[in-house]
Amino acid sequence: QQPVQSPQAVILREGEDAVINCSSSKALYSVHWYRQKHGEAPVFLMILLKGGEQKGHEKISASFNEKKQQSSLYLTASQLSYSGTYFCGTVLPGAGSYQLTFGKGTKLSVIP
Amino acid sequence: EAQVTQNPRYLITVTGKKLTVTCSQNMNHEYMSWYRQDPGLGLRQIYYSMNVEVTDKGDVPEGYKVSRKEKRNFPLILESPSPNQTSLYFCASSFGGGLGEQFFGPGTRLTVL
Numbered sequence: 001q002q003p004v005q006s007p008q009a010v011i012l013r014e015g016e017d018a019v020i021n022c023s024s025s026k027a028l029y030s031v032h033w034y035r036q037k038h039g040e041a042p043v044f045l046m047i048l049l050k051g052g053e054q055k056g057h058e059k060i061s062a063s064f065n066e067k068k069q070q071s072s073l074y075l076t077a078s079q080l081s082y083s084g085t086y087f088c089g090t091v092l093p094g095a096g097s098y099q100l101t102f103g104k105g106t107k108l109s110v111i112p
Numbered sequence: 113e114a115q116v117t118q119n120p121r122y123l124i125t126v127t128g129k130k131l132t133v134t135c136s137q138n139m140n141h142e143y144m145s146w147y148r149q150d151p152g153l154g155l156r157q158i159y160y161s162m163n164v165e166v167t168d169k170g171d172v173p174e175g176y177k178v179s180r181k182e183k184r185n186f187p188l189i190l191e192s193p194s195p196n197q198t199s200l201y202f203c204a205s206s207f208g209g210g211l212g213e214q215f216f217g218p219g220t221r222l223t224v225l
Contacts, residue, residue: 002154002171030211041202041216042155049211087155091210098143098162099170100210104154 001025003090005103012078012110020106022088024069031064031071032089032100035082042087045073050093075108083110114139116217118203124223125193133188133220135203143209144186148172148199149219155202161186162209193224 003024012018022031030049034042048064048071059076075082085105092099116137125131137144145160147170157170161180175197177189186205190197201220206212 002156032214034214041218042214043216044213047211047213089155089210089214098160098168098209099157100145100214101157101171102147102155104152 002101003031003088003103005086005088005106007106008104009107010109012082012108014080014110014112015077018075018078018108020073020075020086020088020108022071022073022090022103024090026069026092028064028066028069028071028090029093030091031062032091033062033071033073034087034089034102035084036087036105037084045086078108078110080110080112083108114215116203116205116215118201118217118220120220121218122221124225126225127194128192131190131193131222133190133201133203133222135186135188135217136184137186137203137205137215138184139205139215140183141205141207141212141215142183143207143212144180144203144205145170145214146176146178146186146188147202147204148197149202150199158188158201160209193222195224198222198224 033045036042062073089102142163146158147155159178161167203217204214
């Protein structure tokens with residue numbers, strides 16, 4: 001079952017902050033975050049594992065609330081290069097944990 | 113250079129004409145998968161493979177076949193393509209299955225007329 005992302009789209013001015021949310025109706029084992037620029041393949045940002053700590057990647061960080069089955073991606077002091085579509089992907093606990101299911105994406109546009 | 117390659121990158125075909133999209137990775141990953149991307153629907157998994165000769169259905173497997181005879185290759189087969197399979201297809205590979213960083217190929221844009 002696809003995780004639900006919100007918002008679907010957001011427009012920011014350079015330097016502003018944004019939060020993208022990802023939620024699931026089922027218990028999660030891990031959450032992935034990827035960014036896809038127009039015409040390119042998705043690129044890995046980070047993975048958050050159940051029981052793990054909040055991850056950070058320069059000015060992009062994320063948290064994982066296991067009790068609420070939610071993850072949030074935080075983009076601070078946004079840059080033009082942050083524009084793109086952000087996808088969360090979820091893995092459910094269970095044998096193998098091989099299936100990764102992505103949400104529909106959040107389109108982020110950063111303008112000067 | 114570590115990479116996932118796909119061929120062809122663009123393909124226009126007609127309904128019912130069998131086709132194969134190849135995917136190859138040079139990182140010795142045991143896990144490979146196929147996704148299709150359609151506007152507003154995100155990335156939907158078609159099939160995945162945990163290792164050689166081990167494959168399983170993803171969320172949208174109807175109309176597709178896969179095989180994994182070698183670790184590096186994971187071709188996607190459309191035996192009788194239909195217009196609703198017009199899409200952008202991505203192959204991905206990783207260590208650790210769904211728990212590992214996914215490395216995506218450049219994508220194959222398929223149009224079925």
